[in-house]
Amino acid sequence: MSEPQRTPFVDSLLEAAAQARLPGSGIGWLDAARRENLEAFAAGGLPDTRMEAWKYTALRALGQRRFAPGDAQAATRSIDVSQFDLPGVDGPSLVFVNGVFRKDLSHVDQLPEGLSLQPLSQALLGDIEPLRFALSRHYREGGDVFARLNAALAGDGVVLRVAAGAQVKQAVRLLFIGAPAEGPLAWHVRHVIELGDGAELSLVEQHVSSGAQQDLGTQVADVVLRQGAKLRQVTLQKASEGSTLVRHDSVHLDADAHAELYVMELGGSLVRHDLHAVLAGDKSRLDTRGVFTLRGRQHIDTQMSIRHQALNTASESVWRGVADERSRGVFRGAIVVAEGADGSDASLSSKNLLLSGQAEIDTKPELEIYADEVKAAHGATVGQLDERSLFYLRSRGIPLAEARAMLTAAFCRAVFDGLADDGLREHINTQLMAHLPSA
């Protein structure tokens, strides 16, 4: 490969790194990890579309942009968070504005027994040894450029632990607010989440904006479920229309653990979500449900990989994509059943709907099986609204625009049917309806 060009993007972030006074600096291993990742970022730059993981997502335009190192007023900006309230989600919360923790907007008092929840900036001041494994990761894959950047520059984020056997009844909410500052800025958050043996947690991750800023946000999350732990996570992404948001989630499941992940992607201009899950323990199970709906010139790229590497593991993934106007959706679902992971059961469905002749969706299910007695199924489709259904609705008096919206919402709705929380499910469906084209 040729020498990567020093783009304005890389320059501006290297400048940011030079100025940064990150929490935890002075800790030898952390300094080293940050430095190594920054060097890798500087040397590798942004990948181009010749790299498989970025085949459908060009970063040329991003490469020409500069981002300020951060928002000096992030800690004090006045923001009405009630506008982002979710029905039935009123338990503990951590709120971040432009990547900076806001204690005044968060609820961390009287945490339920067994739940430990604090911002990374604070955790780095205490016993950091438990964080060492996650925070000293070195992202060597060329495609993990934003994870490198995050590892080099993240000074805040979420450290969440549920003690073995603890069942946290109230949903914990993580709220990330993008707020307009002087100019486009970059922020980075890093999460470390661990559920002990038999622990249970319901988590809501929310990305929202209070303005029309064009920022870059990066997030890296390491989630570990110990034996028999249960996690239900709902991610609602409604970042500002002009923003770039890159999330990199790694989920590790020990024996008998069960993760249910729901994702709704509505906002952002350029959005990338990497979700890597490893079913490491026997009989662990992962369910993923996701919807992305795009309009305008939005670009949303989801890269999911699930690795079955233990006996009798199961994964079921159901994803729906809708693209209107000149938008582009990308979905890659790669499932690997490793040697020895006998009795695994994997299924993946990716169905997509194009509402405009100029929209595009690329979906790519991949299945690699190296074990015996495996059940695996995958299907991917890209289609348009069914003319017969449209006519049926219109023949009953429902105008074309409404009929289209109704069918599109129906197409997405099944994804969240399994979500046990009625209030949240209704909220999601309402948000979906509001985001879908009405003409």
Added chain:
Amino acid sequence: MLKIENLHARVEGKDILKGLTLTVNPGEVHAIMGPNGAGKSTLGNVLSGRDGYEVTEGTVTFNGVDLLALEPEARAAAGVFLAFQYPVEIPGVNNTYFLRAALNAQRKQRGEKELDSMQFLKLVREKLKIMQISDELLHRAVNEGFSGGEKKRNEIFQMAVLEPKLAILDETDSGLDIDALKQVAQGVNALRSAERGFLVITHYQRLLDYIEPDFVHVLADGRIVQSGDKTLALKLEEQGYAWVNDKDPALTGASA
């Protein structure tokens, strides 16, 4: 109410209707019978505004309005209802939600006040009695997993709720056993009124044993070749459609 004059229509470049003329007045039940390929379903589709049907000649007016100039939803709001031969399954759209959206969309287009959920529920309960449909079907997605009979009854139930001025039944009897046929006919008969006209399109006379028509028309090769009262249907049943062709040699010539 409905005035069809010299209607010519084509599908995929092929002429199907070739000069059909028919008038339906309020309160009348007209049966349209004919062999396969005569243009029966095309007539229903042209009247309800389905895409892909090109009208090349003739006019259709509905209470004085040019029906062919209206979008399908506007035709529905004007009072035209098509009971589908093959009702469409729509997963993810709840039957009750759909029906309320349809009724309110029609009311809105007519400048009437929309019904709130309480008013709508009251209306639905009244109409349920007529159709003897179980509540359970209402809670499911539109036609999804319905049996053939349930789908057809659901069509008539929608008709009962939407209260059209003109109901077009497109081979509603196809695929029904005798019990289901009777139930559907019973629903239709309950909706007969002095203000409402019916166009009952069917291949077989059987349905007309239960829905008694005022007029019977024989459609062959895109035109009405014979009209009469209900005895015409019985005659067709006895002698088959070949009799119509024999009777009208001009027709055979025209289609050659």
